[in-house]
Amino acid sequence: MSVLLEILKSATPVERQEAAEMLKPYLAVEEKPQKPLRFLSTKEFKARLPRQKNEAWIRDVLLEREPILKQWVYGLHGGKGVKVRFDPAAVDWVLEHRSEIDWSG
Incomplete structure (x- = not known):
C-alpha cells in the first residue's frame, strides 16, 4: 500500500x-438505511390504515398477529407514560400486505 x-x-x-x-x-x-425524520403516533398510524380500527386493536391484535411489524414499533412495552411510536415503514408494510391481514376482531 x-x-x-x-x-x-x-x-x-x-x-x-x-x-x-x-x-x-x-x-x-x-450506506446504512437512515432512520425516519419523524415517527408516527398511534393515532397517525391508525389514520393511515386501510380499515379503521381502534388503538387497542392495533396494539393487542395486529401486532400480535403480525410480529414482523414490531421491528418498526418503538416504546410498545415501555410502561406507563411512554408513547408508542411507529416507523412510517410499518404503514408501507401494512398497505402491501393488506389482503393477507385478518381484519376481523
Missing part, C-alpha cells in the same frame, strides 16, 4: 484523478 502512495505522490494531478476513478469501486462505502 505504501508503494502505491509513493507513486501517487509523484503523479500529476491528471494521473491522480485517473487512479481515483479506477479505485472508486473498491473504496465505496455502503
Whole structure:
C-alpha cells in the first residue's frame, strides 16, 4: 500500500484523478438505511390504515398477529407514560400486505 502512495505522490494531478476513478469501486462505502425524520403516533398510524380500527386493536391484535411489524414499533412495552411510536415503514408494510391481514376482531 505504501508503494502505491509513493507513486501517487509523484503523479500529476491528471494521473491522480485517473487512479481515483479506477479505485472508486473498491473504496465505496455502503450506506446504512437512515432512520425516519419523524415517527408516527398511534393515532397517525391508525389514520393511515386501510380499515379503521381502534388503538387497542392495533396494539393487542395486529401486532400480535403480525410480529414482523414490531421491528418498526418503538416504546410498545415501555410502561406507563411512554408513547408508542411507529416507523412510517410499518404503514408501507401494512398497505402491501393488506389482503393477507385478518381484519376481523
